[in-house]
Amino acid sequence: xxxxxxxxxxxxxPTRVSVYEVGPRDGLQAEKAVVPLxxxxxxxxxxxxxxxxxxxxxxxxxxxxxxxxxxxxDLMAKxxxxxxxxxxxxxPNQQGFERAMAAGADELAIFVSATETFxxxxxxxxxxxxxxxxxxxxxxxxxxxxxxxxYVSMCFGDPWEGRVDxxxxxxxxxxxxxxxxxxxxxxxxxxxxxxxxxxxxLDQVEAAGVPRNRIALHLHDTYGQALANVLAGLxxxxxxxxxxxxxxxxxxxxxxxxxxxxxxxxxxxxDGLGIETGVDLTALVRTSRWLAGELGRPSPSRVVMALGx
Amino acid sequence: xxxxxxxxxxxxxPTRVSVYEVGPRDGLQAEKAVVPLxxxxxxxxxxxxxxxxxxxxxxxxxxxxxxxxxxxxDLMAKxxxxxxxxxxxxxPNQQGFERAMAAGADELAIFVSATETFxxxxxxxxxxxxxxxxxxxxxxxxxxxxxxxxYVSMCFGDPWEGRVDxxxxxxxxxxxxxxxxxxxxxxxxxxxxxxxxxxxxLDQVEAAGVPRNRIALHLHDTYGQALANVLAGLxxxxxxxxxxxxxxxxxxxxxxxxxxxxxxxxxxxxDGLGIETGVDLTALVRTSRWLAGELGRPSPSRVVMALGx
Numbered sequence: 001x002x003x004x005x006x007x008x009x010x011x012x013x014p015t016r017v018s019v020y021e022v023g024p025r026d027g028l029q030a031e032k033a034v035v036p037l038x039x040x041x042x043x044x045x046x047x048x049x050x051x052x053x054x055x056x057x058x059x060x061x062x063x064x065x066x067x068x069x070x071x072x073x074d075l076m077a078k079x080x081x082x083x084x085x086x087x088x089x090x091x092p093n094q095q096g097f098e099r100a101m102a103a104g105a106d107e108l109a110i111f112v113s114a115t116e117t118f119x120x121x122x123x124x125x126x127x128x129x130x131x132x133x134x135x136x137x138x139x140x141x142x143x144x145x146x147x148x149x150x151y152v153s154m155c156f157g158d159p160w161e162g163r164v165d166x167x168x169x170x171x172x173x174x175x176x177x178x179x180x181x182x183x184x185x186x187x188x189x190x191x192x193x194x195x196x197x198x199x200x201x202l203d204q205v206e207a208a209g210v211p212r213n214r215i216a217l218h219l220h221d222t223y224g225q226a227l228a229n230v231l232a233g234l235x236x237x238x239x240x241x242x243x244x245x246x247x248x249x250x251x252x253x254x255x256x257x258x259x260x261x262x263x264x265x266x267x268x269x270x271d272g273l274g275i276e277t278g279v280d281l282t283a284l285v286r287t288s289r290w291l292a293g294e295l296g297r298p299s300p301s302r303v304v305m306a307l308g309x
Numbered sequence: 310x311x312x313x314x315x316x317x318x319x320x321x322x323p324t325r326v327s328v329y330e331v332g333p334r335d336g337l338q339a340e341k342a343v344v345p346l347x348x349x350x351x352x353x354x355x356x357x358x359x360x361x362x363x364x365x366x367x368x369x370x371x372x373x374x375x376x377x378x379x380x381x382x383d384l385m386a387k388x389x390x391x392x393x394x395x396x397x398x399x400x401p402n403q404q405g406f407e408r409a410m411a412a413g414a415d416e417l418a419i420f421v422s423a424t425e426t427f428x429x430x431x432x433x434x435x436x437x438x439x440x441x442x443x444x445x446x447x448x449x450x451x452x453x454x455x456x457x458x459x460y461v462s463m464c465f466g467d468p469w470e471g472r473v474d475x476x477x478x479x480x481x482x483x484x485x486x487x488x489x490x491x492x493x494x495x496x497x498x499x500x501x502x503x504x505x506x507x508x509x510x511l512d513q514v515e516a517a518g519v520p521r522n523r524i525a526l527h528l529h530d531t532y533g534q535a536l537a538n539v540l541a542g543l544x545x546x547x548x549x550x551x552x553x554x555x556x557x558x559x560x561x562x563x564x565x566x567x568x569x570x571x572x573x574x575x576x577x578x579x580d581g582l583g584i585e586t587g588v589d590l591t592a593l594v595r596t597s598r599w600l601a602g603e604l605g606r607p608s609p610s611r612v613v614m615a616l617g618x
Contacts, residue, residue, distance in 0.1 A: 005466075005501055005502070005503050005506070005532070006465070006466065006472040006473075006501075006503075006506055007505075008503065008505035008506040008508070008509045009505055010504065010505040010508060010541075156315070157314075157315065163315040164315075191611075191615070192314055192315075193314070193581075194314050194315075194317065194577065194578050194580075194581025194582055195319065195540050195578065195581070195582060196316075196317035196318050196319040196581060196582045196583070197314070197315055197317040197581060199317070199319060200317045221533075221611060222611060222615050223314070223574065223577050223611050223612050223615050224530075224536055224571070224574035224577065224578075224610070224611035224612060225536060225574075225577065225578060225581075227533055227534060227536060227537040228536040228537045228539070228540045228578055230537070231504050231537045231540050231541065232319075232540065259611070262533070265532065265533035265534075268503065268532050268533065268534065269503050269504065269533075269534060269537055271503075272502075272503025272504070272505060272506060272534075273503055273504060273505045274505070301533070302500075302530060302531060302532050302533035302568070303532050303533060306500070306531050306532050
């Protein structure tokens with residue numbers, strides 16, 4: 001069996017998609033054990049070699065909150081930057097911003113919530129408080145000409161609140177776009193969304209003032225829906241999708257929130273649709289199998305499991 | 310968290326879909342250990358209670374080939390038929406047909422292959438030989454007014470031959486439609502298909518003379534693509550989908566062919582799209598969790614894993 005599906009494009013879909021790799025940050029922050037820095041550096045290096053053009057490298061969150069990423073400064077200092085690859089980092093607040101700047105980061109991401117309860121449980125603040133905390137980071141970044149991505153979590157469902165009205169992520173996405181975020185990543189943090197809801201939320205976010213070409217989708221596979229939702233997103237004109245090599249990670253704070261969409265499963269579909277990503281699937285699968293060995297457990301990616309590469 | 314997603318219909322999709330449950334046959338035939346008859350009967354009974362309207366109950370294949378289903382006659386004798394539920398059975402040949410008739414079956418399915426190699430490896434015959442073997446079964450069923458479903462395996466990829474030209478399943482589907490099969494189930498037996506390929510194959514099967522409303526899709530989740538492919542099928546007007554409760558089974562003969570699409574994962578998506586199926590997801594998840602206990606291992610369904618019902 002080829003390590004690539006048969007290619008059958010569908011009319012009306014984008015011909016090129018940007019895959020935003022979150023494994024080294026969103027994936028590894030969910031690991032119970034702290035992954036050694038050399039392994040992280042090798043992972044990022046191999047992901048770049050496999051053709052990923054955007055790799056979220058780490059987070060400048062307080063080590064008290066996420067000890068797994070306490071080595072963020074060191075990681076950025078030792079990172080071998082590959083030409084043509086972007087290495088954004090997550091910053092939760094002004095202190096994180098200063099650390100990120102000192103470490104030489106040239107692209108950032110901030111994090112807010114579409115729901116009140118998740119803001120309180122995850123960020124220890126309110127929905128408004130999270131936006132207020134992000135505002136000076138976005139302003140300071142813009143002053144330096146540094147692009148900032150804005151993550152909005154719990155756009156489709158919330159572990160405490162249940163269903164989320166699509167007006168909620170729309171309002172929050174519009175507010176952080178006004179602050180100056182260049183891209184808005186809409187997160188299905190607990191993986192409950194279905195394909196019609198994706199379209200509804202995208203429509204409302206656009207109607208609230210966020211241009212569709214600045215919207216990315218961050219989908220989890222908790223209920224098996226991630227790739228169907230990617231397809232719905234592609235049909236709705238979205239061209240940026242977040243995923244995690246080997247399906248690493250999930251949200252450490254949300255119940256049942258296992259299952260970042262695996263980059264391999266995403267690439268299998270995009271390859272099959274003839275949508276260009278620049279990613280070499282075989283190299284990526286080899287990377288995830290190597291990392292699974294380092295972590296001591298198999299990758300949950302269906303493609304990694306299926307391909308005995 | 311509700312045991313049901315938020316409902317967001319999409320214009321243009323069917324409003325009702327028939328879920329063809331294959332767990333008791335396609336799922337259990339792949340089990341290493343033989344499942345006791347009372348467990349099988351309870352499974353079928355609970356699936357009917359959960360609202361599944363078509364449950365493929367067993368296969369009248371030779372016990373030498375599939376000892377797991379050697380109790381087919383006994384199962385049919387003891388089956389409590391629920392009003393409004395259909396219980397088709399698989400028959401591989403004339404001998405199986407006679408056993409099925411003696412057991413009181415009133416709906417049948419036959420099995421052919423879109424590829425030469427799989428026919429030889431799986432059925433011990435040729436592609437033509439498999440159709441020749443099915444022909445008298447279909448003829449005898451039609452003479453009795455019994456509907457026969459025709460499964461075509463390896464419609465999208467083959468473990469030995471690799472990619473499969475869409476003309477192959479189209480030709481085979483047309484031939485068994487001419488024989489008199491009432492529904493044609495196109496199988497992605499090794500789960501490699503992607504969403505564009507589904508559309509291509511459906512178009513070619515229709516062009517070869519099989520009306521779209523007589524085509525079902527039998528998708529495997531081996532590469533994580535099953536639900537995206539269901540969505541592509543829905544958009545293409547397909548209203549019948551095969552799935553297996555709790556993701557039971559796969560094809561025992563094909564390398565890597567784990568992963569029937571789990572009925573729960575399918576129902577989550579259809580519920581979210583507001584597409585009626587008659588299935589009670591909570592009752593179904595409870596059934597799969599009970600069966601997982603009987604089998605001594607967890608269900609691979611994402612929804613069953615996520616919902617701690």
